[in-house]
Amino acid sequence: MFRWFEQRLDPYPTDPPQMPPRGLVRFVLHYSRGAMPWLVLLAIGSGLIAALEVMLFGYLGALVDRLTETGPAGFWAAEGGRLIRMGVVLLLVLPVLNILTTLVMHQTLLGNFPQRIRWQAHRYLLRQSMGYFQDEFAGRIATKLMQTALAVREVAMKVMDVAVYVLVYFAGALTLAAQQDWRLALPFVLWGLGYAVLLALIVPRLGRASEAQANARAGMTGRIVDAYTNIATVKLFSHSAREEATARDSMHDFLGTVHRQMRLAAVQDISLNLLNAALVASTTALGLWLWTQGAVAIGAVAVAIPLAMRLNNMSHWIMWEFAALFENIGTVRDGIGSLALPRMVTDAPGARPLAVSAGAVRFEDVTFRYDADPAERPLAVLDRLTLDIAPGERIGLVGRSGAGKSTLINLLLRFHDVESGRILIDGQDVAQVTQDSLRAAIGVVTQDSSLLHRSVRENIAYGRPEATEAEIAAAADSAEAAEFIPRLADSAGRRGLDAHVGERGVKLSGGQRQRIAIARVALKNAPILVLDEATSALDSEVEAAIQTQLDRLMQGKTVIAIAHRLSTIAAMDRLVVMDAGRIVEQGTHAELLAAGGLYARLWSRQSGGFLPVDHDAADAAE
Template identity: 40%
Template sequence: MDAVVFQLYPVLLLAVGIVYVLFSRNPILGAGLLIWLIVFTTLQLILIRTIHPYRLKAAGEDSKMTGVLSDSLSNQATVTLFSGVPYERQRFAGAVERLKTAQYRAWKYDDNIWAVQGFLIVFVNAALLFIALALWKRGLLTVGDFILIQAYLLTLFERLVQAGREMRHVFNAVAEATEMAEVLRIPHEVRDAPGALPLVVGKGEIRFRDVTFNYQEGNVALQKFNLHITGGERVAFVGPSGAGKTTVTKLLLRFYDVNDGNIEIDGYDIANVTLESLREAIAFVPQDPVLFHRSLLENIRYGRRDATENEVIEAAKKAHCHEFITTLPKGYGTFVGERGVKLSGGERQRIAIARAILKNAPILVLDEATSSLDSESEALIQDALETLMKGKTVIVIAHRLSTVMKMDRIIVLEDGRITADGRHEELITQDGRYRTLWNIQAGGFLTDN
């Protein structure tokens, strides 16, 4: 944009000066150039605006082509396993062909602009020289005036062409940035309420009051959901996939706002506290943790960015990831790759657990935190989690019931509703989903009562 400003201002001043000089030599020459400048500028603006939709189309096809390529590369393992290389190559070739067609159409219209621009320049040059020749025959102009007019026109034409080129560059940049600008214009769905206050967690008591929520219209995830978790209580959510277990944690972290009802922590409605303080009070270990392409030390320290190196190492030891970190050539300085691809699933989960241990928040949420661990590693992590859970309000989501047997309460969710609530010893004696799941996972060793 700065380049356009630097091009337009000198051109404007030059054009005004030349028109003034020509007017002083002869009003006909000045008026003719002024009219031509108005026509030239108007046509340029009209043509540039006309071609803009074609630039938008080309930019859109370029984004789609990049998306097709990124999708294929990020799913390289699946493509290989299903012999999909020819198919993906065909998809990418189709995307490239569509981009080529759209880009060619934009270039063709751009060429038309250059053609119109060239015609107008030749026309005004010839017309003004013809007028000047007629005036010279009448003795109103001299040979020096001819040289002056031609020199002025050539300088003006050069500057106009440069300014037009910069204008087209700007419109090209606008076309390429339009998609991103549209994304940036989308308002945040979840934001701090006016006058929101920081959340100060004392006991860590959590209460869901008549919470209703749906991801899409007509697809209700939770309906009039009520739940009370006392401070320091360890609660597990179990149930089939899609029952609403992860939804409960996402609403607690306020990744989404509820459609109806409210969620409270220590009596404070989380919709009226700052998002930063809310999430600072909760340590979350996801099922599939994603790491930064940074060192292991930085990834663990992200739980508490002012932690010392010794505190990071202590957290890593409690999460039983210190052992494999020290075997790496660069130890804690090892970079883990984009999204942590250089580590196994179990190693990533242990890093995520170490991060949560370091954060030491009063509320702990574990979403299948040991799902990627082998039995030996899981046993070690369970010991670390027992230490981590002390004095905290804990919510655990699990499919393997063996990992939640020692919880204070086990809540069974089905279709967004609580169908059972109690301790492990109580639930296995009752007919219902929990007993069925336990019998399946335990190999049927329980006897029917």
Template identity: 35%
Template structure:
């Protein structure tokens, strides 16, 4: 039995107005061009409405019982030429309006994706921890596709339908108000039925869209963890999970489709009813001399036009609701406030020394999971400080809080006396370089990945940083040297090679504050000896925080801060801490005896 997927947290579903608002905000800059396009479509579609009027004259002329004369033939040809003229006008107007409309809508589509991408990137680390990567990617793309579906529906279906319905009813009413009233009444019934069926279908479409994202996320999660699946021989287990979620998706999609088929059946029944009643009334009027053969041609022409359009009306309503359901998933992300955001009065951070202070800091990931309570710690400018302690003591969390990947609940984090909550996130992070334990790279070239530390760096600067981080040997062994793509997340490289690239980034960034999160843990002994020298040079004149599991890497630190359960339990140099009883002495004894690498 496959376990239920529980990757999604609850967020309130936005209403249809929220989706329309997002679309209109992006369409509004093109409103005047859009208005001209709308006029063109109205004229183009309206021109088609004229044809049945001339066909009425055509058939009335044919039905005339008198002799066929040259004047009669000329009149018939003139009528056909007028039909051709109006159809030509319609063809010309639609011929230029649709390409112009496509130009506008293509710009709106790409801007929607850019908006979604930009807003998504500003969400906090917690947001990305709680959502599937694959589903987020799908939601961004789905927003623009939903816009495309809705625009196609409005441009190619709704506007022509409205013009056909109101235009044909106006002409029919001019000829016979009773028949127009009958058609209008039955069409109103048709629209009401479609509306309620589509609304009934919407709840299944929303669930289908959510399950579709979950299917994508489950698939992406399995592909990302392909090595784990092989190592733990869990292919069948993962297949069961994927089967369960795809089966739920299939059932929901089938419900949606079946409701659509029910709606189609109702539509055909109503259309048959309309045609029978209208023709029956027409026959009675003809019997009384109030209707001509041309009137039947006029009526049939408009009925064919109306039936073609109202059949599209049902599909249009369904497509609109499906597009709304697809768009809502991304709109709810756009409506969710960023957990970490710049204050309106945020200033640029200016670091002159690099002193860091935690002042009565409280932080918890969840309300019941406290990590720090009234935490205090001062790190002097240009001081080299190591954070050590057992797993779960809060070492990595401190790094995340300095970088403001999460916001603290109480207290302050100060850098040179500036609260990090009162400066822009960008200026804060530009002054801090982090070398993580497990660096993740872009699927780009080695050169581009190193240059990420300083995006305006020259090739020479990148290569020099690579040389200092011992990446030049790595580059020489790659097929295209520095232009070699490293694979998704850097999968083509070993852990040690990725760490060297992260160190090269930090060297290139040359920030006043440096954070090393077990920066040499994946390096072999030979590489580490080279890198240690580079790191010592890199740390010179910088405030440095080192998180270390291997205590041998922190012997030269100015100060070692020992942490346990979110508290500072001891501080001192290696020599001081190794002599007195406590966590550090215990850890040092275990590691020096070789029990922990």
């Protein structure tokens, strides 16, 4: 039975992820679509339970009257049938309804519903533009994803469960009291008005406090995760005390929102206690007065006073449920600001997979600036750049930091869209093909190749997940990684290819990480290869050892290599020299030295094989 209800709502829908709407109601409805039938069933069950409970209270008053009217002798004959029917309601109908709503709530919704939201939101975020992740803490994004999923669940379920139950129960109680005598309904009406005023004054403030708290919590978590992620930098600069102060500031901001919330909660509790005391006292006094005046039977008093006491007991629960509802609404609103953002780079309508036949690459009159508003940043990072790379040609991009080399690669990978111009691969505009197929056709090894906190095997196989064990071993061997992999071990006792490498590969040395990254790209075997300072983390001996393997890896591929150490790319078919976003020279190493231009000056000025940094150009690229 449990499994059947657990399988009613698919936590991992396969529909393509879509951008959620930014309005609160539409956002909640967007993530509640698959769960809506079960939310409606929960609401129907809660409404029926409330109506039956009020009906039982009403029958209690009638029963008291009949006890006084019939006496013991004729009671069973007059009341037996109704007692049996009420017994069926009490012992069968209500338990069945409670079991049904409990199963729907706990088995179908509480676990699957937020998991479904996390899954859909995570799939959408994975396809977000690179700029989105560059502007946010990873820990902050993850926190908002998790807490927003739970908040959407709570908003939807409290509206469909608690709100329906409370409305039906209060309406039933008011009707039942009025049926005895309209004056008995007055304390309930006045209490309801006072309760509504209290809700209107306190609960929205709690919602705003919760929104601020959710934002402060995400910021606090993001700062702490940022320190843990960069723990090596913290220790290298002896900044533990500085990070403590930073964390304390964010914790203090968070605690301030908690204090504001708790003050509102205290005011709410004090006010509600006074309001409840007035309800019970006025209902009791009015009921007794009406009975002494002969206006109502004793059964009416027996109904009104328990109803007032029941509402007294329920009121704190109701208030906290509504407060929690508005707190979660605040959390959802906060999450909308991070989750419901459009992708800056999207597949064009009707985009087709890239088909690479030869590997020709053309940058055609490309202009790009990181700030799209020319008034804010008049200097373009790339300025009307045109570059043709023949199939199988190996070119080296040369230039000082900030010249635009890495930006050129990022545009080829379509991490950003060009401001004007086109980038073509075998005649196909990269803006008109699917991003997944584009990046599948390009193998990239960067200067800071981060690894996933998984096994060495999984990291290498990330290049081609269906690869065999022999292919993974061959890729590791080609990157000169087979020598150190067998010696790897982690805290769980896993060794070799099974050893986990830590977050971003922190358990490996820089050279080891780079060789795993090279093995990963070797296994991918894409027709276009990008080497962005691919050997910068390797010592000279290891670099020399794998240079032959890199040469083999480049065979038959179109290669774009970036290196500040010019000796590593001097043997390329062609060197392209960039400066301030433009191509200023092209040719072989020997031709450029003979020309005596910028390349020759850079070559002669190198100290230890590295290019000097042009700080002005670097600032312009940031």
